[in-house]
Amino acid sequence: MPRALLSVSDKTGLIDFARELHARGWTLLSTGGTARALREADLPVTEVAEITGHPEMMDGRVKTLHPAVHAGLLGRRAHADDMAQMAAHGYETIDLVAVNLYPFRETVARPGATLEDAIENIDIGGPSMLRSASKNHESVWVVVDPADYGRVLDGLNAGGGLALRRELAAKVYGHTAEYDRAIAEYLTRAVEADSAPSADQFPSRVRLSLTRVQDLRYGENPDQPAAFYREDGAAGGLADLRQLHGKELSFNNLIDVDGAVQAISAWADSGLAACAIIKHTTPCGIAVGADAAEAYQKALKTDPTSAFGSVIAFNVPVTQEAAVLLRPNFVEAIVAPSFVEGAVRLLTEKKNLRLLELPSLASADDELDWKRVRGGFVAQQRLSARFPEDGWKVVTARAPSEEEMDDLRFAWRAVAPVKSNAILIARGGMALGIGAGQMSRVDSSRIAVMKAAENGFDLAGAALASDAFFPFRDGVDAAALAGIRAIIQPGGSVRDEEVIAAADEHGIAMVFTGRRLFRH
Numbered sequence: 078m079p080r081a082l083l084s085v086s087d088k089t090g091l092i093d094f095a096r097e098l099h100a101r102g103w104t105l106l107s108t109g110g111t112a113r114a115l116r117e118a119d120l121p122v123t124e125v126a127e128i129t130g131h132p133e134m135m136d137g138r139v140k141t142l143h144p145a146v147h148a149g150l151l152g153r154r155a156h157a158d159d160m161a162q163m164a165a166h167g168y169e170t171i172d173l174v175a176v177n178l179y180p181f182r183e184t185v186a187r188p189g190a191t192l193e194d195a196i197e198n199i200d201i202g203g204p205s206m207l208r209s210a211s212k213n214h215e216s217v218w219v220v221v222d223p224a225d226y227g228r229v230l231d232g233l234n235a236g237g238g239l240a241l242r243r244e245l246a247a248k249v250y251g252h253t254a255e256y257d258r259a260i261a262e263y264l265t266r267a268v269e270a271d272s273a274p275s276a277d278q279f280p281s282r283v284r285l286s287l288t289r290v291q292d293l294r295y296g297e298n299p300d301q302p303a304a305f306y307r308e309d310g311a312a313g314g315l316a317d318l319r320q321l322h323g324k325e326l327s328f329n330n331l332i333d334v335d336g337a338v339q340a341i342s343a344w345a346d347s348g349l350a351a352c353a354i355i356k357h358t359t360p361c362g363i364a365v366g367a368d369a370a371e372a373y374q375k376a377l378k379t380d381p382t383s384a385f386g387s388v389i390a391f392n393v394p395v396t397q398e399a400a401v402l403l404r405p406n407f408v409e410a411i412v413a414p415s416f417v418e419g420a421v422r423l424l425t426e427k428k429n430l431r432l433l434e435l436p437s438l439a440s441a442d443d444e445l446d447w448k449r450v451r452g453g454f455v456a457q458q459r460l461s462a463r464f465p466e467d468g469w470k471v472v473t474a475r476a477p478s479e480e481e482m483d484d485l486r487f488a489w490r491a492v493a494p495v496k497s498n499a500i501l502i503a504r505g506g507m508a509l510g511i512g513a514g515q516m517s518r519v520d521s522s523r524i525a526v527m528k529a530a531e532n533g534f535d536l537a538g539a540a541l542a543s544d545a546f547f548p549f550r551d552g553v554d555a556a557a558l559a560g561i562r563a564i565i566q567p568g569g570s571v572r573d574e575e576v577i578a579a580a581d582e583h584g585i586a587m588v589f590t591g592r593r594l595f596r597h
Contacts, residue, residue, distance in 0.1 A: 080149070081173040082106040082125070083115070084141065084203065086180055087223060092118045094175065094226040101233070106171065108141060109133070128169075141202040150174065150209040154216045173218040173229070174210040178203045178252075182259050192267060199260055204253045214246035215239065221252045255286050255309050279456060285447075290316055294327040303328040313437050321421060323410070323431030330388065330431065332358055334412050337390030338438050340494035342462040345438060349506075350393045352376040354384045359496040359514065359596075361387065364507035365487065369399035369413075375507035377406075380528055388412070392438055395420045414438065460594070464490055468591040472568065472577050477586040481540055481563040485588055488542035489565050493594045499544040500525040500552075502536060502561065509534040518543065519551045526559040536560040544594040546570040550579035557583035567593045 081103050085091055088111070095105055095115055105122045107115055115122040126132050129143040149171035152159045163169070179200040184190055210219035218238075220229050225245060232238030266280055287306035296303035305326070307316035315335060320326070333355045340353035340360050347365070352372035354362035361383035364375030369391050377384055388410045389403070395411065397419030403411065404423055410431035411424070424432055446459040464486075471477070477485060488503035495501055500512040500521040510529030512521030522541075529536055537560035546569045547553060553576055556564060564580060568589030580587040 078102055078104050079172040080104045080106055080169065081175065082141075082146070082171050082206065083175045084108045084111050084125075084206070085175060085177045085223075087177045088114055089223040090226050091115075091175075091223070092120070094223075094230070095120055097230055098173070103173070138201070141206055144168065146171065146206065147209050150206065150217055151213050153213065171210075171217065173220075174206050175220045175226070176203045176207050177221055177223070178256055181256065181263075185259075185263050195260075195263055200256070204256065207249045207253055211246035211249040214242040218242055219245055219249055221245075221249050258284050258286060279445075283456075285454075291326070293331070294325045296328040301328070305331055315435070317435060317437070318412070319434040321416065321432040321434060322425045324429050326410070326431060330410050333388035334390070334410060334433065336494060337388050337412060338435065339460075339462070340491075341390050341392040342438050343464065343490035343493060344392055345462065350391065353390045353494070354379070355388045355390070356383055356386070360491070360494055360508070360511060362508060363491045363494075363501075363511075366506065369393050369396050370402055373399050373402055375505075377402075378532065379508045379511065380532060384408075390438075395424075397423065400424050460493065460596075462493075464493075466590075470568075470589045470591070471586065472573075472589050473580045473585065473587040475581075475584060475586045477540075477563045477588065481538075481586060482588075484540035485542070485563055485565040488540050489590065489594075492542040492544050493596070495544065495596065497544055497595045497597060499542075499594070499596065501542045502526070502529055502539050502559075503542070504536075504539040509536060509539055518545070518547060519549070519555055522552045522555045526555065529559075538562045540565065542566070544596065546573070546593075547576045548572060550575050552576075553579040553583070553585065557585060561585060564588070565590060567591060569593075 081098050083091065083095060083105060084107060091114060099105060099120055105115060105120060106125055106128060107122045108125045112122050112124055125141055125146065129145045131143060133139065145168050148163050148168045152163050152170055154170065179198045181195065181198045184198040185195050207219060207221060210217045218229055220226065228241065232241045262280060265282065286309040288309055290305045290307045293303040293305055295301060315331060336358040337353050337355040340355065340363060341351040344351035344365055349365040350368050350372040351365045352369065353360050354376050362376035362379035364372050366372035366375055372391065385407055386409055389408055391413040394415040394417055395413045396417055400420035400423040404427065408430060410433055412433040412435055414436055415434055416432060421432065424430055444459045445456045447454050447456050484504050487506055488501050491503060491508055492499050492501040495511055496514040498515050498518040498521045501508055502510040502525050510525035512525035515521040515524065526536065539561055540563040541556050541561045543566040546567050548570055549572060553564065563586045565588045568591060570576060577587060
């Protein structure tokens with residue numbers, strides 16, 4: 078009678094898998110919580126301690142590290158001497174191992190997790206069993222991922238399965254390597270923090286491990302093949318995208334989706350609906366409203382011409398009312414936490430429109446942002462989507478009115494995702510004009526004013542945000558000429574006094590934030 082050893086932290090699919098093995102005549106061996114789960118499901122199970130003749134020790138630290146287990150896994154069925162030695166010691170073969178490991182990554186990611194918590198979630202017996210079974214995959218089935226339970230059962234039905242066993246063994250070694258990598262990186266950070274408490278957050282060595290999620294339609298251009306990879310062990314992000322409709326994603330689509338999600342994340346906990354319309358990773362429209370429909374209407378008004386072929390993101394579910402407004406326009410993709418049924422029905426009438434659900438739009442402030450350069454990578458902490466005002470300072474003779482301050486708050490959040498040099502003019506919770514990606518800040522100011530004028534906006538009394546300081550007064554002069562009455566910027570230029578004096582001459586209220594939002 079074949080024997081299966083089941084010892085899992087993630088019990089997804091466990092009972093159905095074990096029940097099917099039992100129905101086929103397999104003996105179930107198990108440990109601790111897994112054994113309890115099997116018994117509660119009325120499945121017969123033999124504790125590993127009965128096989129080893131030795132109880133679990135040290136709060137479960139020692140339970141499967143025994144020759145009765147590893148001889149059963151490593152014994153070569155075709156080697157008479159191996160089988161004779163096992164028989165002499167009373168050991169039997171173990172023909173299948175299903176193990177997944179203590180949740181180390183999840184544990185250390187929890188706020189307040191201690192070094193002791195981390196150490197106690199370093200699995201020893203699990204990786205040892207997995208490696209033994211994988212080494213002997215010619216005879217032993219090994220499964221580390223609950224998603225593979227069905228494939229294993231199908232392989233057992235086929236009565237062979239060596240190719241599948243080899244594939245599963247390779248998957249195990251990749252999995253345990255990544256598990257060890259996560260432990261090594263955590264302990265390295267701990268050592269570096271102990272030896273140099275004032276050191277920065279960047280470890281001395283990083284090993285990136287990526288798993289291909291999907292092939293993409295093409296890269297930046299049709300002759301460039303492309304694929305999307307998920308960072309192993311990372312929680313959330315675009316790997317959680319669920320495509321409801323539309324043609325396959327391209328490289329550019331995903332880059333724009335990432336930019337769109339970043340743009341609206343500033344309003345994640347605001348209670349307002351936010352909408353960002355993205356072209357080439359920078360907003361051509363961004364606004365907030367009472368609901369998705371209002372936010373989209375306002376965002377589209379910023380620059381309806383540039384919105385053609387855009388990616389659009391919402392921080393709230395897309396309603397049927399919003400879908401009615403979206404449907405007439407050519408859009409590459411829409412990403413939102415969800416879509417109501419009526420919205421899906423309307424939007425799927427456009428066969429190529431990609432509808433993407435992303436349950437969580439937030440990103441961790443301490444997440445590293447990587448960029449590839451020739452021969453290596455550069456890393457930085459991701460720009461925080463939080464915008465505290467404790468460092469803000471009114472630097473002009475005139476302070477902003479309450480209404481102007483609300484416009485400045487919106488403009489400061491809205492300019493953050495715009496490519497530098499970035500200027501954004503706003504009023505009433507919407508962008509009126511955006512100037513981006515220019516080599517000169519005054520040129521960005523002129524473009525923002527020009528775009529606003531093209532779309533019929535009167536800028537008298539509007540607010541302006543600059544992602545970095547004004548190096549000269551000319552940008553302020555250009556803003557005043559257009560009717561701007563309030564400006565928000567980081568400050569920090571050697572000519573700050575000149576810039577402030579220009580604002581005072583024009584009666585403009587100016588706020589320094591002390592924080593730059595440059596986006597290269």
